[in-house]
Amino acid sequence: MGGKASLLLVLGFSLIMLYYSLNLNKLSVSATNNSTEHYKAGIAKVIAKSGLNLAASNLSRNTAWVPNSPYSYMGKDNLFITVRDSLGTKIVTSKGTFHNISKTVEIKITIASFSEYAYFSNIEGNIWWTGKDSVFGPFHTNDDIQVHNHPFFAGPSTSHGGIVKYYNSKEADEPTIVGKYTPGIKIDIPTDGISGLSTHASGSGHVFSGHSEVFLEFAGDSLRYKFNAADPYTTVLASSFASNGVIYVDNGNLRIKGVVKGKWSIGSNKSVYIDDDIVYSQIPDPKDKYDPSNDLLGILAKNKVLVTDNAANNSDINICASIYCEEGGFTAENYNSRPVSGKINLIGGIIQQKRGAVGTFISGGTVTHGFSKNYKYDSRLLRLVPPYFPSTNTFKIISWLE
Numbered sequence: 001m002g003g004k005a006s007l008l009l010v011l012g013f014s015l016i017m018l019y020y021s022l023n024l025n026k027l028s029v030s031a032t033n034n035s036t037e038h039y040k041a042g043i044a045k046v047i048a049k050s051g052l053n054l055a056a057s058n059l060s061r062n063t064a065w066v067p068n069s070p071y072s073y074m075g076k077d078n079l080f081i082t083v084r085d086s087l088g089t090k091i092v093t094s095k096g097t098f099h100n101i102s103k104t105v106e107i108k109i110t111i112a113s114f115s116e117y118a119y120f121s122n123i124e125g126n127i128w129w130t131g132k133d134s135v136f137g138p139f140h141t142n143d144d145i146q147v148h149n150h151p152f153f154a155g156p157s158t159s160h161g162g163i164v165k166y167y168n169s170k171e172a173d174e175p176t177i178v179g180k181y182t183p184g185i186k187i188d189i190p191t192d193g194i195s196g197l198s199t200h201a202s203g204s205g206h207v208f209s210g211h212s213e214v215f216l217e218f219a220g221d222s223l224r225y226k227f228n229a230a231d232p233y234t235t236v237l238a239s240s241f242a243s244n245g246v247i248y249v250d251n252g253n254l255r256i257k258g259v260v261k262g263k264w265s266i267g268s269n270k271s272v273y274i275d276d277d278i279v280y281s282q283i284p285d286p287k288d289k290y291d292p293s294n295d296l297l298g299i300l301a302k303n304k305v306l307v308t309d310n311a312a313n314n315s316d317i318n319i320c321a322s323i324y325c326e327e328g329g330f331t332a333e334n335y336n337s338r339p340v341s342g343k344i345n346l347i348g349g350i351i352q353q354k355r356g357a358v359g360t361f362i363s364g365g366t367v368t369h370g371f372s373k374n375y376k377y378d379s380r381l382l383r384l385v386p387p388y389f390p391s392t393n394t395f396k397i398i399s400w401l402e
Contacts, residue, residue, distance in 0.1 A: 033335070037101065044103040047073045047096025051081045052107055055092045059083070060394060063090075063111065074098075089398070093134070105402040109395040113385040114189070115298060115322040120154060120351040122189050122331070127355050129175070130165055135379030136286075137349065142186055147175045154178040155377070157184040189353055193390030194302045194326050197267050198248050198387040205246030214249045216266065220260030220281055238262065240316035245387040255308070260297050260320065265387045267300030271328070274305065276312040280320045288348050289379035297321040297348075298386030304328035304356065307371070309338045316342035317371075320344060324351045324388055329358025335370040343374045 050073065058065040067081035078097040083090055095104045114120060118137025124146055131149030139153055144161035153175060162183050165173035201207045208225075209357045217224040217233065223241055224233035238261070240246075249268040256266065257276035266272075280295035299305055299321045305314055309332070325332050329352040332338065336357070344358055359370025 010147060022189050040099045040101045041103060042102050043098040044096045045105070047079055047098060047174045048094045048098075048103045048105040048402075051079050051094030051096060052092060052105055055081050055094065056109070056395060059090060059092075059109070072247075090395070103402070105400075107397050107401070108399040111391045112394050112396045113389050113391050114193075114324060114351045115349065115385050115389045116383050117351055118349045118375070120187075120189070120349075121355045122352070123354040125355055127357055130361060132134045133373055135375065135377070137379065137381075140185070140187055141355075142188075145175065147173050149173060150176060152176045152178075153181075157181045158187075159183050187345060187392060189326065189351070190221055190390050190393070191326070193265060193324060194269050194300060195245060196390065197265060197300055198250065198269065198389055200244060200265075201242070201246040201248035203246075204242070204244040205248065206242040206337065207248050207250055208252065209250040211249070211252045213253050213255060214268075215255045215275075216258075217256070218260045218264075218278065220259055220261045224258075233295075237350045254301075256299070257388040260295050263296040263384075263387055264295065265298035266298060267298075267302075269302040270303040271303045271306045272299055272305045273318060273333070274299075274313075275308045275310065277318040278321065279318050280347075283320065284347065284378060284380055286376040286378055289382050291380055293380070295320070296380070296384055296386050298324065298389045300324040300326075300389075301328065302326050305330045307344065307358065309333040314339060314341050316345060318345045319348065320380070321346075321348045322351070322389065323348065324390060325353055325356075326390075327353050329356030329360075331371045332358040336360050338370055340367055340369065341371050344371045346373075346375045350375070367396065 018295060043126055055067060067083055069080040070077040071079040073079045080095045082093045089299035090109045091223050092109065095102055095125045116138055117140060119135050119139045121141045124141055124143040126158065128146045128148045128272065129151035130219040131151060134152035137155045139155060139157040144164040145159050146164045148166035156179050157177055160386050163175060167173055174360050211227045213227065215226045221238055222235050223238045226233050238329060245262065245264045245268045251269065253270050254268040255273045257278050259279060261281040280293060282295050284291040285295040297320060305323050305325055307317055330350050358373065360368045
């Protein structure tokens with residue numbers, strides 16, 4: 001019995017070890033197969049992502065680009081790209097295949113607008129950011145960032161040049177930049193932004209022509225306009241006067257004020273004067289990009305946008321808008337001779353060819369003429385665009401699915 005028991009025990013252990021070895025072999029083969037499948041899936045995803053890069057590169061040069069699938073990757077026709085339009089958004093789908101395993105990646109992209117900037121300039125000139133200045137939101141200049149006494153920048157900041165300090169002293173003039181700062185970036189301001197606005201105004205908007213000046217006042221659901229300061233206003237229903245929200249003055253200056261309701265872009269191929277407060281009927285929380293306010297304004301000029309030197313503007317001015325100056329800048333009329341006029345309280349952004357001055361100051365930041373600045377970025381501009389506001393001709397990704 002003892003010998004038989006020993007034999008059975010040995011046979012039992014042998015069977016157990018054989019079973020274990022077979023399962024270990026299966027596990028090894030399974031792990032190898034899983035590793036191979038994972039590798040193939042990874043390559044398929046790389047192929048799909050390369051298709052997105054190909055599409056983005058072509059769309060940035062030609063927004064009407066249509067893919068010619070299939071494309072050959074690693075010697076095989078295994079990359080398929082489609083592009084669909086949906087209310088101004090491009091939906092790009094890219095499918096990559098490798099050894100019968102396919103992966104699909106989809107992005108939604110839209111053309112970025114200059115209205116996204118809290119501040120943009122092509123030329124800074126001899127104007128400096130001081131210790132009393134701050135910019136919240138996307139910032140860019142194609143010039144140097146010229147700083148004196150610790151100005152504050154919060155948001156992604158870029159420049160073509162670098163940072164120039166008033167006293168060339170790190171201790172005295174180092175700016176505070178919260179967020180990523182990237183020098184060496186150049187973004188051209190378009191030459192056809194104003195003419196594009198004219199085109200859309202000629203459609204279902206409104207064009208004023210034959211007048212050297214147009215006085216326009218927003219009054220909630222109504223608009224009031226006249227052509228001479230002494231004349232009475234004509235009042236019209238805003239929605240029927242310019243159903244697409246675009247008003248344009250051809251070969252004349254535009255003078256504006258009032259309470260804006262709805263989404264509008266207004267401009268001139270000359271200059272725009274802000275004669276008094278121009279604000280929204282629902283003032284948004286500047287920090288909340290999902291604020292429910294439905295009001296939005298773009299102020300566009302071929303030359304300058306100016307804060308008028310008048311009695312109404314000699315004790316602060318309130319502005320809600322994204323301001324665009326194609327060949328000039330945002331400035332205060334008679335900025336270096338008008339009396340100290342309080343603050344420019346701006347909720348929105350400024351995009352300009354050449355930075356304009358709004359006041360003068362002495363060392364230490366004390367204002368001697370004109371305005372100090374209280375600029376707050378309207379965070380809704382990260383997702384909302386005034387009607388037909390000029391674009392940067394670059395795309396931004398608004399969603400990514402894989």
